[in-house]
Amino acid sequence: MNDFTTWDIVRNLLLAARWTIVLSLVSFMGGGIVAGILLFLRIGSSRAGRIFVQGYVELFQGTPLLMQLFLAFFGLGLFGVNVPAWLAAGLALILWSAAFLTEIWRGCVESIVRGQWEASSSLGMGYVQQMRHVILPQALRIAVPPTVGFSVQVVKGTALTSIIGFVELSKAGTIVTNATFQPFTVYGLVALIYFCLCWPLSKSSQILERKLNVAHRNH
């Protein structure tokens, strides 16, 4: 029964952790692209666009990610014959990340003081020019720390995809546990690997935030 050495356990978990990383990257970047589009609708001049994005954000921030995964999995199943778990997982995580990133970035754009809009207006710039040259460059700088911070949520969010059958770190943990009957060791190690993935991101977010605050105080 206990043919597994600790090394066997670690090796299997690390192999599966690759998929956690891949899924995190895909979700984070895909979510970023979708969020960029949603952001422009949200702060744009079209009322319908603003309301749509508000509803979108409310929906994805007001329901469990696990439910979104189930709905993506079984919802896509209504169209096709067989939905691979990775597709549903990627889709749900991209849409979910997009909602949070949109809100984070909107906050950053809105934190740019009104004087910046007025000064660029008084120099004759139009909306697109103001955005492109004055507002977004500043907003992006502020957005870096919370965006890096959110990437931690994405990595942790991928754990739920194990429930719809995507084999990543958490799923591997369950499989290895069932084979070794050592839940304490296995889940402890799984937690440790997640920690090693997430902690550097959390820490760099904090450091970036502190740097930004220092830069701001110099004004």
Add this chain to the structure above:
Amino acid sequence: MSLIEITEVKKRFGSNEVLKGINLDVDPGEVIAIIGKSGSGKSTLLRCINGLETIDEGSISVAGAQLLPDELHLKALRLKVGMIFQQFNLFPHLTAGRNVMLSQMVVKKTPAADAEAMARKMLERVGLAQKFDAYPDQLSGGQQQRVAIARALAMQPIALLCDEITSALDPELVNEVLAVVKELASEGMTLLMVTHEMRFARDVCSRVVFMHQGRVHEIGPPEAVFSSPQTPELQQFLGVL
């Protein structure tokens, strides 16, 4: 013909009427100080002339062109009239030089080399030639405000609106900014400035406008306004100071 014509301008914020019918004509080369208590509508008037606030009634025209609230007309107007703000509002992510270059390049489509030459010239004019590569947070308040003036001048406006441009400065930095403004006035720039610097208004301005409760309450050359104020409101305002 007047350069700036303000006729029966009214402006409301909700039920609060801030401007109750303003009439004011400004000739080319005039330097006008607008004084009055806070809430008298003086800043709002300047912001209306630059189209930062839309007016509810009346008309404003600059060099014969009517102020209309669509993007095309606004842009045309803003190319003629520059504005300097109390809080400087420099773009913090750009160097002083880039601050002066940006709008030339994106609004007027000036080539970078020409924009840079103009920026250097304007920074020199405000005495900051050596600060071309400094970021706003490396400059003092007075220096930032001078960069803001250079930035507005680089667009070659025919008039400049100054909205309490020394109010956010430490007392020892006020004079360096006022000196630049005085220089501009002597070169014939048309200036409309909301200010609390009474001595400056007396020394430099051609006319002083006293605003009270959304109206032009008294207007005249500085000697008349400061030495023999006609209305009790102006007497009280000057006495309070």
Add this chain to the structure above:
Amino acid sequence: MVYAFDYDWIAQYWPVLLKGTAITVELTLVGGVLGVALGVACAWARAYGPTWLQGIVAAYVELIRNTPFLIQLFFIFFGLPALGVRMGELEAANLAMVVNLGAYSCEIVRAGLQATPRGQFEAGASLGMSRLQTFWYVVLIPSLQRIWPALSSQIVIVMLGSAAVSQIAAEDLTFAANFIQSRSFRAFESYFVATLIYLLLAILLRQLLRGIGWTLFPKRAAL
């Protein structure tokens, strides 16, 4: 072929949904109250406690905030029995939620405490209040008022995250949806209805927390 949606089963299974909802609400209430209490205690320990305690709390907060809730849950439910700590699935779910929210609210409350001006502490002391009294009345209450919105959204996040407890067979709303879909073979509809209930719960919870904020901190406008 067009898929025909079918919601007739709701009539049959609504008691299951209702029971699941009740358990989700119960988990959220217990987790919310105890989690925030744990968070306040930890924030106090990190700010004013002995050095060794500060270290332990810091490690706990970092560990929880950088690992998935699902794994925390599995560790508590499947892993801890190896140490002789056994509990039912509801107890494990409750414990995991308290531990999870405790770490997050510790950080949120701490940010609020740090924003309290030093002079407040000295003013309290100069009026003859004890350390604990000063902490409670002068530091904690205004801090909580300041960070109440952040704390509220964290509580909502924990409620939504509780969907994962179905994986250790705690019979919450997600468990109910799983159960129904396995009986009715109406997977999409089951999860869709459960999702709507979660959305409703999130909206209600946010309103409730806002109401609590108004009651606890009546002079909101002051800050």
